[in-house]
Amino acid sequence: MFIRGYLRASTQDQDANRARAALSEFAIAHGHKVATFYVENVSGAKLEREELNRLIDDSHEGDVLLIEQVDRLSRLQADDWDDLKARIKDKGINIVSLDLHTSHTALTNSDATDDFTKGMIKAINGMLLDMLAVVARKDYEDRRRRQAEGINTAKAKGVYRGRKTDEALHERIRMALEGGQSLRKTATVVGCALSTVQRVQKEMKAAF
Known part of the structure; x- marks a missing residue:
């Protein structure tokens, strides 16, 4: 059994590992x-995620996609979640999540389980996955709404300054790029998203 662990955090301020x-x-x-x-450090509300796509592409039938919680895999809208599930199903990948106990059976000896029980477990697991994905999406939308309300309140009071740039991170990126590292290698070494490296590179070019 080949187990692939998927680790995701939404921002560079969070430790995906x-x-x-x-x-x-x-x-x-x-x-x-x-x-x-x-x-990878990317929002779970995005369907297109480089490392998740690579995991699915690398996988074979019977492999396990292991996650800590369902929200690490999905905070997607319903249609996008259906698309992701279809890709995973087509590859024959089993999703195992630490917070979903019915999924843990994928790590046990399935030969000792009859077909009826297997089918019931699979159906229950799919239903619970869908439910937890819906909960994760709602949590995402609620947080975004509260964030927007907080920003609007701050703007109304004239105290909103926007997100601060992580100057230490940007400096590490600049040093890596100036040292001849590629964009992708820089993202890996520094521990940030590729889009962040691309943004810093653009700023560097504009400075010349």
């Missing part, structure tokens, strides 16, 4: 190990 140990320990407790990790 935070749950790596938890996933590794979970797999070991079930008699397996995580073969490889796919890590």
